[in-house]
Every structure is written in C-alpha cells, then in structure tokens.
Amino acid sequence: xxxxSVRPPADCVCVSVPQAVLEVADSSDRAAVVLWNSLxxxxxxxxxxxxxxxxxxxxxxxxxxxxxxSAREQDIEISLNSRNPSxxxxxxxxxxxxxxxxxPSVPFHFLSREExxxxxxxxxxDFIGLVTFAGRPERLRVRGQGEEQLKQYRWLQxxxxxGGQPVAVKLFATSQPEEQAGIHPLSVLVCTSVxxxxxxxxxxxTSTRYTQVYCTGQHQRRPYRRLPPVRRFIQxxxxxxxxxxxxxxxxxxxxSFPPLAASMDQYLQERSGDPGLVSAAELQREAGRLLYRExxxxxxxxxxxxxxxxxxxNTVRDNTHTQYRQPASAFLCVILTVSDCVRx
Numbered sequence: 001x002x003x004x005s006v007r008p009p010a011d012c013v014c015v016s017v018p019q020a021v022l023e024v025a026d027s028s029d030r031a032a033v034v035l036w037n038s039l040x041x042x043x044x045x046x047x048x049x050x051x052x053x054x055x056x057x058x059x060x061x062x063x064x065x066x067x068x069x070s071a072r073e074q075d076i077e078i079s080l081n082s083r084n085p086s087x088x089x090x091x092x093x094x095x096x097x098x099x100x101x102x103x104p105s106v107p108f109h110f111l112s113r114e115e116x117x118x119x120x121x122x123x124x125x126d127f128i129g130l131v132t133f134a135g136r137p138e139r140l141r142v143r144g145q146g147e148e149q150l151k152q153y154r155w156l157q158x159x160x161x162x163g164g165q166p167v168a169v170k171l172f173a174t175s176q177p178e179e180q181a182g183i184h185p186l187s188v189l190v191c192t193s194v195x196x197x198x199x200x201x202x203x204x205x206t207s208t209r210y211t212q213v214y215c216t217g218q219h220q221r222r223p224y225r226r227l228p229p230v231r232r233f234i235q236x237x238x239x240x241x242x243x244x245x246x247x248x249x250x251x252x253x254x255x256s257f258p259p260l261a262a263s264m265d266q267y268l269q270e271r272s273g274d275p276g277l278v279s280a281a282e283l284q285r286e287a288g289r290l291l292y293r294e295x296x297x298x299x300x301x302x303x304x305x306x307x308x309x310x311x312x313x314n315t316v317r318d319n320t321h322t323q324y325r326q327p328a329s330a331f332l333c334v335i336l337t338v339s340d341c342v343r344x
Contacts (some may be wrong), residue, residue, distance in 0.1 A: 002230065003170055004175040013083050016230060018036075018037070018040045018041065019034055019035060019036050019040050020035040020040040020043065020130075020175070021033070021034055021035075021209075022034075022035065022047065022053075023210065024053065024078075025103075025104050026101070026102075026103060026104075027101065027102035027103065027104070028199045030204060031076065031077065031078055032063060032075075032077040032078065033053075033055065033077070033078045033080060034077050034078070034079050034080065034090070035080050036079065036080065036081045036082075037081060037082055038082045039081060039082055039087060039089070041122070043089060044175060046091075047091070048175075048212075049106045049192075049212060050106045051091060052091070052092040052094070052097055052103065052222065053089060053090070053091060053092065054088075054089070054090045054091075054092050055078070055080065055087070055088070055089055056088040056089075057085045057086060057087045057088050058078050058079060058080050058085075058087050059078075059080075059081075059085070060076055060077075060078060060079070061076065061077055061079050062075075062076060062077075063076055063077040065076040068185070072257070074101070077122035078308070079206050088098045104117075105223070106223060108192070108223075108224050108227060109124075109125050109126055110125065110126045110127065110128060110224070110227060110229035110230060111125040111126070111127060111229070112160055112162040112163065112229060112232075113129075113159075113160050113162045113163030113164075113165070113166075113167050114162040114163035114164070115162075115201060116167065116196060116205075117203065119195075119196050121196065121197070121198045122196065122197075123195070123196045124193055124194070124195050124196075124208065124236050124238050125190045125194065125196065125205075126190065126191065126193065126194070126224070127158065127160075127167065127169070127191050127194055127205060128160065128188070128189070128190045128191075128224075128229070128230055128233050129158025129159055129160045129166075129167060129188075129189060129233075129247075130156055130157075130158060130159050130186065130187075130188060130189075130237065130240065130245070131156055131157070131161055131183060131184065131186065131187040131188075131189050132157050132166055132185055132245060132248070132249050132250070133155070133156060133157035133166070133185065133249065133250045133251070133255070134154070134156055134183055134185055134187075134250075134251050134252070135154045135155035135156065135252065135253075136186050136252045136253070137153070137154050137173075137293060138152070138153060138154065138294070139151065139152050139153075139291065139293045139294045140152075140153060140294070140295060141291075141294060141296070150291065150294065151172055151173070152171040152172065152173040152293070153170055153171060153173065154171055154180075155168060155169070155170055155171075155255050155257055155319065156168070156169040156171055156183065156189070157169070157250075158189060160233055160236070161233065161236035161237075161240075167204070167205060168202075168204035168205070168257055169191060169194065169204065169206070169207075170197075170204060170205070170206040170207070170257075171183075171207050171211075171213070172206070172207045172211075174207065174211060174212070174213065176212065176213055179213050179214065179215055179218070180213060182215050182216075183213070183215055184251060185245070185246065185249035185250070185251055186213070186214050186245060186246060186249065187216045188237065189213065189214070189215055189216075190206065190213065190214040190217045190219065190220065190222070190224065191205065191211060191212075191213050192210070192211060192212045192213075193207075193208050193210035193211045193212070194206060194207055194208065194211055195207075195208050199258050199270060200224075200261070200266065200270070201258070201259070201261075201262075202257075202258050202259065204257065204258065264299070267299060268299075277299050277300065277301060278298050278299065278300055279300075280300075280302075283298060283300055286298065290310045325338070
C-alpha cells in the first residue's frame with residue numbers, strides 16, 4: 001500500500017514536508033514505513049502493492065498516530081530519510097525472492113453488490129465493477145488535527161451484474177492522479193480497501209487511506225484476476241451490451257448522494273457537522289466562505305417565487321469521442337425568497 005501526504009515532523013515547528021507511507025509485512029507482522037523528503041519523491045511512484053523491498057539503515061520510531069494521540073494503541077513506524085542515517089532501498093525482483101522468507105501475499109476480499117447489504121457499517125472490502133456514472137471532482141471541508149483541510153473526491157456508480165442497482169462509490173483523491181483522471185463510463189474499475197457506509201435508507205462505499213484503484217488497461221498482471229469473484233465478473237462482462245450501457249451512462253453534472261432525509265428531524269440527526277437551519281444572513285456569510293469546487297449542504301426556510309427550466313443539450317463527449325448524458329438536474333434553477341427569521 002502507498003499513501004502520499006504532507007506533515008511536519010512531530011519534534012519541530014516547520015513547513016510541512018512530503019512523506020509517503022508504505023504498509024509492509026513479513027512472516028512475523030506488518031508495520032508502516034515512512035519515506036521522507038527526497039526519498040518520498042524518488043520512491044512513492046515506483047512501488048505498488050506486491051513489490052518486495054530490501055530496506056537498510058532505517059530508524060524505528062513511535063508511530064505518528066501514537067505521538068499525535070490519534071491512534072488508539074501504541075505502535076511503531078520505520079522511518080527512512082536521505083540523511084541521519086542515509087537509508088538504502090532496493091526492489092527485490094521476483095526471481096530473487098527466497099522461499100524461506102515466507103513473505104505473505106497481498107490480501108484481497110472482493111464482495112459483490114448483492115452481498116453488501118448484509119455487511120456491517122464500516123466493513124472493509126474490495127470491489128470490481130463497470131463504471132456507469134463518473135461525477136465531477138468536488139471538495140469537502142474537513143477538520144483534522146486542529147486545522148481545516150479540503151479533500152477532493154468524486155462520486156462513481158459501478159455495476160457488477162448482481163443486486164440490480166449500481167453501487168455508489170465516494171472516491172477521494174489518492175497518490176494515483178493519472179489512474180483517477182482516466183476513470184470514465186464503460187471503464188472496468190477495481191477499488192481495494194474501500195469501506196462500507198450505511199445511512200437509514202442507503203449504503204455506499206468510500207475510499208480509505210489504504211485504497212488503490214486500477215482502471216481498464218491495468219488489470220493484466222494483477223494477482224486478483226485469478227480470484228473467483230473477479231472471474232465471475234469477467235464472465236458477466238462478456239454478456240454486457242456496451243452500446244446499451246453507453247446510452248444510459250452519465251458523466252459530470254450535479255449529483256446529490258446520499259439522498260435527502262425523509263424528514264427535517266432525520267436530516268438534523270444525520271447532517272454530520274453541516275449547519276442546521278440557517279437564515280438569509282447566515283446563508284450569505286457561509287456562501288462567501290465557499291472555495292473552488294467546495295460542496296456544502298444547507299437547510300433554509302423560504303418561499304419559492306419562481307422556477308425556471310433551461311432546455312439544454314445534456315450530451316457531452318469525452319476524449320474517446322464517446323457520448324454520455326449529463327444529469328438533467330444540472331439544468332434546474334430555483335429562485336427563493338428567504339425570511340431572516342427561521343423557525344423550526
């Protein structure tokens with residue numbers, strides 16, 4: 001697993017530096033390996049799950065989660081830097097891996113669409129599906145470690161031939177920008193280590209810090225191709241009418257998910273940090289804080305004075321010259337008059 005981020009060392013107050021986190025394992029246990037500074041820039045794109053590494057001249061520290069108090073249990077991490085000491089890394093080719101090392105294989109746990117409802121909230125799994133909707137990038141304001149951050153994500157919908165309805169996936173940005181930029185309708189997508197999220201009415205998958213994505217053209221030598229769930233998906237894929245899927249495929253536009261709660265009380269219970277009912281002045285203030293591509297939800301009370309519909313051609317083309325539809329809701333404009341006094 002590879003995860004790219006930036007953070008300052010815990011023992012100094014300085015500008016954040018890049019770091020890559022690798023999760024490694026041998027026959028005894030697993031641990032986190034942190035690449036700092038130039039080692040991060042040189043190596044984080046050069047390794048992937050399944051790569052065998054030889055590591056020398058490293059330091060063992062208390063993990064960042066333990067030092068910052070965000071981890072529930074004490075843990076360690078292997079710290080690699082270009083100096084003090086100068087770490088050495090090398091990729092061990094498959095032909096040089098010795099049997100007595102007894103290295104574990106990369107674990108996979110694929111689930112189908114029809115199996116997800118029976119899984120508990122927070123369950124982690126892998127998923128493979130055919131992309132039928134690819135949303136536009138949006139950003140979410142989150143508070144972590146005392147400061148606000150903007151995390152970019154996009155919504156996807158995947159079908160695997162089971163369960164009837166597609167699976168919604170909230171895919172946050174990872175250290176695989178090229179792979180994520182290449183996701184479009186009719187792509188075959190594998191998402192590893194995604195987490196199941198459940199609300200009162202729907203469920204969806206979201207990426208974790210361990211998530212890796214593999215799109216069409218990247219599946220040839222992956223070890224998961226031989227797994228029974230993946231083989232069943234490939235057999236179903238051979239029966240799919242691509243022209244029919246392309247006609248109902250959607251890209252971009254406005255996509256609201258999970259759907260709004262059935263009642264105001266339920267909305268206020270599930271709003272997850274979003275403000276409750278806001279007045280006109282509060283709405284204006286919050287709108288002034290919005291940044292590029294930021295997505296927030298507000299509940300306001302007002303009177304609808306007009307509704308205008310704009311008839312637009314909602315067909316777009318991607319770089320493969322394939323036509324897709326945009327959601328019709330992207331072209332609906334509602335004008336409201338909002339009272340400054342809001343009553344619940």
